[in-house]
């Protein structure tokens with residue numbers, strides 16, 4: 001059976017482009033894999049806590065306090081979901097040239113030494129394999145080509161975060177120029193939908 005893990009990370013509710021496209025992509029995946037199980041997180045509505053002095057030992061170290069123990073339990077749960085997933089579908093708005101902080105927090109909880117990656121004599125090694133990720137990125141401007149490509153710290157960063165834990169089969173779909181007016185926004189959404197229709201039909 002196919003397991004799909006869905007991670008939304010927009011702070012925008014009904015107006016979110018990534019959430020709209022993630023819902024479309026999920027529908028496409030479920031059409032291709034009718035019996036699939038779906039695990040979902042809307043991090044914009046229910047964020048994973050940021051790493052602070054109060055909870056750090058839950059992620060790296062020995063949890064002692066109740067907060068640290070709760071953080072370890074949450075991290076273990078998020079890692080288990082990730083390990084169980086065949087397809088990871090991520091909605092990633094560009095915030096200040098990179099990912100939203102809630103998505104970064106999710107990664108802070110699932111990049112765990114000895115569990116999703118290991119330090120070896122040859123350097124760090126990802127411990128997950130056989131997984132596919134589909135990442136839908138929405139941006140106000142244009143970064144996939146042209147002068148702003150050099151300041152796209154979102155896509156290379158996401159590629160690295162996934163590769164670090166062994167997920168190298170990552171497909172990025174862009175909805176760009178969202179801030180260029182309604183026509184540009186509609187064109188971006190339709191363009192992304194067309195790409196997603198091809199991708200989700202073939203995933204996993």
Ligand SMILES: Cc1cc2nc3c(=O)[nH]c(=O)nc-3n(C[C@H](O)[C@H](O)[C@H](O)COP(=O)(O)O)c2cc1C
Nearest residue numbers: 010012016017018093094095096097138139140141
């Ligand atoms: C806090 C914040 C920061 C943003 N930073 C950028 C940015 O650096 N570059 C850009 O092109 N658009 C930026 N935007 C615009 C969003 O990328 C755009 O609205 C996109 O549609 C957000 O995805 P969503 O619709 O799923 O929320 C920003 C929006 C917000 C709310």
